[in-house]
Amino acid sequence: MIRKLAICSVLGALALTAPAQAATLxxxxxxxxxxxSISNASAPHPAACTPLTCRSYELDxxxxxxxxxxxxxxxxxxxxxxxxxxxxxxxxxxLYGPAGDVLAKSDSVIYAAAEGLWLQDPPNxxxxxxxxxRDVVGTSPFEVIATAKRGWSVATTSLLLGGGDLTFPGTRxxxxxxxxxxxxxxxPGNFRIESTLAVNFYQATQRVPTHQxxxxxxxxxxxxxxxxxxxGNPLRCLRWDMVVENLGAxxxxxxxxxxxxxxxxxxQAVYGSDGSYELRQVGGAYYSSAHGHVHFRGLDQVxxxxxxxxxxxxxxxxxxxxxxxxxxxxxxxxxxxxxxGPSRYRFPSTCDAEDNADPNDPLYxxxxxxRMGLSAGWADIYPWFIPDQYIDITDVPDGRYLVVYRVNVxxxxxxxxxxxxxxxxxxxxxxxxxSSCEAGP
Numbered sequence: 001m002i003r004k005l006a007i008c009s010v011l012g013a014l015a016l017t018a019p020a021q022a023a024t025l026x027x028x029x030x031x032x033x034x035x036x037s038i039s040n041a042s043a044p045h046p047a048a049c050t051p052l053t054c055r056s057y058e059l060d061x062x063x064x065x066x067x068x069x070x071x072x073x074x075x076x077x078x079x080x081x082x083x084x085x086x087x088x089x090x091x092x093x094x095l096y097g098p099a100g101d102v103l104a105k106s107d108s109v110i111y112a113a114a115e116g117l118w119l120q121d122p123p124n125x126x127x128x129x130x131x132x133x134r135d136v137v138g139t140s141p142f143e144v145i146a147t148a149k150r151g152w153s154v155a156t157t158s159l160l161l162g163g164g165d166l167t168f169p170g171t172r173x174x175x176x177x178x179x180x181x182x183x184x185x186x187x188p189g190n191f192r193i194e195s196t197l198a199v200n201f202y203q204a205t206q207r208v209p210t211h212q213x214x215x216x217x218x219x220x221x222x223x224x225x226x227x228x229x230x231x232g233n234p235l236r237c238l239r240w241d242m243v244v245e246n247l248g249a250x251x252x253x254x255x256x257x258x259x260x261x262x263x264x265x266x267x268q269a270v271y272g273s274d275g276s277y278e279l280r281q282v283g284g285a286y287y288s289s290a291h292g293h294v295h296f297r298g299l300d301q302v303x304x305x306x307x308x309x310x311x312x313x314x315x316x317x318x319x320x321x322x323x324x325x326x327x328x329x330x331x332x333x334x335x336x337x338x339x340x341g342p343s344r345y346r347f348p349s350t351c352d353a354e355d356n357a358d359p360n361d362p363l364y365x366x367x368x369x370x371r372m373g374l375s376a377g378w379a380d381i382y383p384w385f386i387p388d389q390y391i392d393i394t395d396v397p398d399g400r401y402l403v404v405y406r407v408n409v410x411x412x413x414x415x416x417x418x419x420x421x422x423x424x425x426x427x428x429x430x431x432x433x434x435s436s437c438e439a440g441p
Contacts, residue, residue: 022058022126023146028067031147032059033336038091038131039139055131059146061124068121071152071172075342076129078106079114079335080142085383086111086207090134091142093117098125108346109134111383114332116375118167118342120153137207145336154275157358166275168250169341169376176274179250181374182416185300185405185423186243191434193238193393196385204385212432214239216387224290224323224388237390238427238434242382244300244325244407245333246374248416251344252327253373254296256285257364258354266296267363270414279363282412285370288324290388294351294370295324301409304391304427305402311439313402313424320391326351326372327380334377345373398430400437 023032036055049056061074078093092107093115103122106115129146152172153165168179194210198218215237218224222233246252253269266285271277283298301322306314328350329343349355354368361367374380382389391403405423408415426439 022060024060024062025146025148026062026064028063028072028148028150031145031336032057034129034144035141036131036144037139037141038133038136049130049132053133057129057144057146059127059129061122061127061148063124063148067148070150071121072148072150073118073120073153073167074122074127074146075116075118075149075151075169075340076104076144076146077114077116077332077335077340077342078131078142078144079332080140082113082331082381084140085113085330085381086137086205089113089136089140091115091136091140092132092134093144094130094132095119096128096130098123098127103127106343106346107134108329108343110328110347111381112330112346114330114335114343114378116329116332116340116342118151118153118165120151120165120167143335145340147340151341156275157360158356166251166271166344167342168273169339170249173273176272176276178270178272179376180248180270180414180416181246181250181252181376182248182420183252183374183407183413184245184247184420185407186245186379187423188240188242188302188403188405188425188427189436190241190384191238191427191429191436192240192384193236193429193432193434195237195239198387204387206383206385214432215390218290219387219390232392234390234392235394236392238304238393238429239384239390240403240427241384242300242302242389242405243331243379244327244374245331245379246376247333247339247420248376251373251375252413252415253345253371254282254285255279255356255369255371256294256296257367257369259367260364268413277362279361280412280414283410284324286324290323291326292352293326294372295326296372297322297324298410298412299325299407301406302391303404304393304396305404307400307402307426307439313404317401318391318393318396320389323388325380325382327374328372329375329378330381331379332377333379337377339377341375341377343378344375345371345378393429400426400428400439402439403427
């Protein structure tokens with residue numbers, strides 16, 4: 001039996017002291033859903049909540065005896081519109097237990113449009129879901145789903161900040177087996193020939209009027225070129241949203257060990273269903289002065305092609321320099337589905353600080369490392385307004401072209417399949433305007 005509770009509040013009347021009637025989950029597979037909105041606020045922790053800065057929802061867990069004989073847990077997923085992906089929008093998610101203490105949280109602090117948390121084998125009782133607005137410009141709608149579902153967690157060891165259990169949604173295999181990621185690029189879109197307010201090399205915002213020129217001053221001056229010959233001095237930049245998803249059963253995780261004998265080498269952690277993992281070399285890691293943190297190179301490739309007579313990619317006319325990437329969980333593309341799971345790779349504790357260490361690391365036990373990744377079902381996005389993401393079309397004639405986006409180009413990343421590693425989109429640009437188009441013959 002699935003009981004879904006939809007609660008809408010536009011006026012912000014849901015105070016923490018007087019939450020709405022509790023939803024009840026009685027079977028594994030039951031879910032409760034809330035739709036709501038939250039206005040201008042800055043309350044990064046529930047302790048500072050007011051009726052205007054937080055939303056609170058009560059949830060009764062009343063499962064039959066033996067419900068967790070097979071591993072399972074309570075998944076709480078939160079999302080808000082991807083169109084609001086910006087430094088000015090950030091919501092956090094907390095789960096309080098029957099005793100009134102915080103049992104789980106998801107509180108990434110940068111460019112996210114979703115959060116997700118997991119509580120393994122929870123006992124019956126009354127729980128409280130809290131959505132807190134770290135930053136909101138104006139009013140933001142959001143959705144929350146709480147689901148009792150199958151899944152299992154394995155404890156991970158850490159000497160610093162990057163600990164926390166590793167969770168796999170679904171039914172646990174009877175015998176340990178590898179759970180691989182599946183990297184899939186989304187079709188490029190939201191094409192622009194313009195720029196916006198750039199606070200520095202990395203931080204920018206789209207909540208201000210866009211303007212010409214299309215290249216940021218640091219890009220035109222060549223200050224974002226980490227190597228000679230990369231980047232050039234563009235005067236007209238084609239920009240777009242670039243998204244890569246992990247549709248596999250396991251996480252995608254890369255590491256770099258700056259204090260090791262191989263500081264410039266990136267390694268993939270390939271996990272098994274029992275939480276064990278091995279490390280496999282996957283290419284280069286370096287410090288990006290443009291983005292101010294570690295990037296991993298050789299993972300993606302973007303080219304601008306002419307359109308052949310049959311509508312396929314023709315001649316390569318321009319490329320995006322390989323600046324490398326640092327992926328984190330920003331979008332929950334499996335929200336509300338059977339594949340939905342919690343977020344693990346959040347900022348901080350990613351490529352910005354070497355604040356992870358594992359005493360059982362198979363290669364460098366106890367050595368600090370940088371980490372990037374994508375949880376199963378999650379995606380990372382580099383929005384169009386991020387500085388240093390562009391194709392130089394200064395000398396490219398106006399017209400219709402194909403943008404070809406490839407991931408795992410070298411094949412060094414171990415994943416479930418490589419047959420879905422390419423996405424193609426048609427773009428047409430004239431002067432300072434760009435738009436999507438059809439690439440038919």
